[in-house]
Amino acid sequence: MTQTAPSTSKLMTMAEYLAYDDGTDTRYELVDGELVEMPTESPENCKLAKLLMLELAKYISIVLINLKDMEIVVSGKRAKVRLPDLTILTEEGYTALGGQRSNTITQDMPPPALVIEIVSPGQQNRDRDYRYKRTEYAARGIAEYWIIDPERQQLTLCLWVNGQYEDTIYVTDTPLASTVIPDCKLSAAQILAFGQN
Template identity: 30%
Template sequence: MSVAATSRPKMTFEEWSHLPEDEAGELVDGELVEAEMPSFVHEVVVIWLGAVLRAWAVARGGLVAGSGLKLRVSSRRGRMADLAVYFRRGRVQARGVVTVPPDIAVEIVSPDPQDQRRDRIDKLDEYAAFGVRYYWLVSPDLRTIEILELGADGRYVHAQNLSAGTSSAVGCEGLAIDLDDLWREVERAETEEPDT
């Protein structure tokens, strides 16, 4: 079978932005790349961290968006961070694909090698080029939060590793993250059986 016979037409950002919610995926060079199926632990971390970030951000005039937010990170790529924190609300469009970088993008890193590559290599480069000031990589398996900060040269530099206790996060004045509580929540999600 020839390559021409199997190739699909490239998807535009407009088409991507209008996909139904049940057709989740990221746009990579005009191709819809299927989103990973998040685990229970992944979703527990997203909700826990989202609540902490929301309480902090709202008190400072910011907003926190969840994983359905579509970001146009380059002319040919669209991504969906697990959480996105914005303080520049006046410039962010309310509908469609967002073209303004968040101040903080958060990815919950899964143990799958393909997903790790996407979060630690592909998205790292794309978020830096897009102008995301802080990129958080949260690893429930390692019980760490790695915070990267965008340098003057447009590349990320390692800013902070968080793993235990109540910690502040670089660039987030007044934010206190009780990591012990977060990891207890992860432990519960990993070990508890639901009531039947």
């Protein structure tokens, strides 16, 4: 059943968001109770995400990798849901999603093992990925958060340690020190090249 968009004066609850369908393919994040339409990605960012997914599938089961179709409920002043570019689930998280109506990781489910965001141009996008999502993903206990920044030509690997992220910035051919995918020897240079080829 299609629902009309809620009035801007009324904030959405999590239950309303999870049941919401405006009859379009529009992607939304829920930010402090408000629907925020997510713009389409650039062709370069889409290509980078797809090629990275294929590369990661060499190391982990493809069923644990979600490309732009996974929602994660995070903490905030009000109801908040994020749509990462790539999400890698744990086996427990994958099992918890079984039988769900939507591909949404709620607060009562295990957090993903790894979330990857590809930064789109613009200060608002940069703030969202480097500041807000970083804090929200850390509060959710997500073991690793990769911020891939094509504009700055760097990858920031945020490793969850004692309730907060410790960051390592990669810009060269040095292999990433991932705890989630320890056998993966990808470098920032290789990953960033995916979007340029």
